Amino acid sequence: NMQRRATTTNKESSIKPCDPSKIVVCVRKRPLSKKEKLKNDPDAIKAMNNTVQVFEPKLKVDLTKYTEVHPFTFDVAFDETAKNQDVYNSCAKPLVQAFFDGSKVTCFAYGQTGAGKTHTMMGTPEEPGLYTLALRDIFEMKQRKEYAHLGVYISFFEIYGSKLFDLLNGKKRVECREDAKQRVRIIGLEERLCEDPEQVAQTIEEGGKCRSTGSTGANADSSRSHAILEITLKYMDTPTTSENSSSTESDPSSIYGKLSFIDLAGSERAADTTHSDRQTRMEGAEINKSLLALKECIRALGQNQYHTPFRGSKLTLVLKDSFISPDSRTVMIANVSPAASNCEHTLNTLRYADRVKELRKDSPSHRRSTASFASMDTNLTTSRTTEIMDQ
Ligand code: ADP
Numbered sequence: 001n002m003q004r005r006a007t008t009t010n011k012e013s014s015i016k017p018c019d020p021s022k023i024v025v026c027v028r029k030r031p032l033s034k035k036e037k038l039k040n041d042p043d044a045i046k047a048m049n050n051t052v053q054v055f056e057p058k059l060k061v062d063l064t065k066y067t068e069v070h071p072f073t074f075d076v077a078f079d080e081t082a083k084n085q086d087v088y089n090s091c092a093k094p095l096v097q098a099f100f101d102g103s104k105v106t107c108f109a110y111g112q113t114g115a116g117k118t119h120t121m122m123g124t125p126e127e128p129g130l131y132t133l134a135l136r137d138i139f140e141m142k143q144r145k146e147y148a149h150l151g152v153y154i155s156f157f158e159i160y161g162s163k164l165f166d167l168l169n170g171k172k173r174v175e176c177r178e179d180a181k182q183r184v185r186i187i188g189l190e191e192r193l194c195e196d197p198e199q200v201a202q203t204i205e206e207g208g209k210c211r212s213t214g215s216t217g218a219n220a221d222s223s224r225s226h227a228i229l230e231i232t233l234k235y236m237d238t239p240t241t242s243e244n245s246s247s248t249e250s251d252p253s254s255i256y257g258k259l260s261f262i263d264l265a266g267s268e269r270a271a272d273t274t275h276s277d278r279q280t281r282m283e284g285a286e287i288n289k290s291l292l293a294l295k296e297c298i299r300a301l302g303q304n305q306y307h308t309p310f311r312g313s314k315l316t317l318v319l320k321d322s323f324i325s326p327d328s329r330t331v332m333i334a335n336v337s338p339a340a341s342n343c344e345h346t347l348n349t350l351r352y353a354d355r356v357k358e359l360r361k362d363s364p365s366h367r368r369s370t371a372s373f374a375s376m377d378t379n380l381t382t383s384r385t386t387e388i389m390d391q
């Protein structure tokens with residue numbers, strides 16, 4: 001479907017499934033909302049094939065005449081007509097294959113609050129998101145004889161500030177520690193053995209509800225937390241540490257493959273560091289720290305660096321095993337709003353995504369295009385958010 005549309009709009013470069021390299025960065029533009037349409041907030045983003053253009057209004061009077069155009073190139077750019085299934089087929093399906101090959105793989109949704117991260121990850125009953133689409137494929141794959149010895153486990157938790165909360169256990173506080181072998185483990189986190197897609201659907205729904213309704217702090221707000229859905233394939237013959245067979249505490253040695261979906265905190269929250277409320281300020285600082293650390297870890301992964309700075313934040317520490325695993329893979333989906341009024345945040349998101357892929361080992365043509373944009377970046381007026389995010 002994506003492929004067909006791409007070839008009809010531009011026959012020179014068609015959308016292919018994301019190349020199976022270690023780091024894939026894509027952008028997804030959501031449709032204008034009813035509210036934006038009512039306010040006559042114009043669409044300022046053009047996404048096509050693998051390019052995104054931002055038409056930044058320079059004068060409020062006439063958008064069509066006074067815009068500054070900012071071009072970006074990514075692996076794939078989904079426009080507002082793309083469905084979760086398109087995003088899944090192109091970006092997440094290859095991760096599921098790698099997961100069955102025994103890899104530790106990760107898929108992030110990055111972007112401003114309201115840009116479509118949760119829509120992409122969780123979706124709706126009418127349009128299931130990547131969680132559900134991946135798990136459908138996972139259960140289909142698991143039917144094969146060669147995978148009969150593996151079990152599918154699900155954990156769902158949230159990182160809020162620097163604290164971890166179990167979304168499958170009423171937001172019970174859990175702790176992450178490194179064991180004697182320096183493996184990171186989350187003590188007390190529920191891991192649910194799921195036998196069929198119905199059980200999975202229930203688990204995801206339960207966790208999702210818990211995220212949006214349960215209270216964590218005084219001003220608990222899901223846009224200020226990272227939600228992590230962890231799907232693990234485990235050898236079933238390993239003895240469990242808990243009496244309850246459907247809920248076992250993590251034993252890292254029994255893990256065959258791991259697939260993590262991360263619905264990140266709203267990227268604009270990283271600028272809350274000057275907010276009048278102290279708690280909001282601290283949360284903003286933690287989000288800022290985690291998004292910077294994340295960018296550095298993914299870049300380190302792409303460059304096959306020996307040292308991965310996963311200690312930079314709770315988020316990256318929790319993902320340590322995926323970052324240091326030699327065959328790990330990462331997909332970043334940068335979600336953006338089309339509205340002209342959100343241009344500044346959209347540009348910040350695209351610059352962040354651009355930096356993530358900037359230094360990865362790639363074809364020379366890819367490096368060239370990134371370099372030309374980097375010089376353009378410096379000519380732009382920097383907002384407070386940009387200064388914080390682009391350290
Ligand atoms: P975020 O999680 O990034 O804060 P949401 O996923 O909650 O943003 O999206 C904000 C609103 O926009 C929601 O009402 C959601 O249903 C809608 N939305 C986001 N992306 C899409 C899309 N691709 N198609 C249709 N509606 C979308």
Ligand code: MG
Nearest residue numbers: 117118119222
């Ligand atoms: Mg959300």
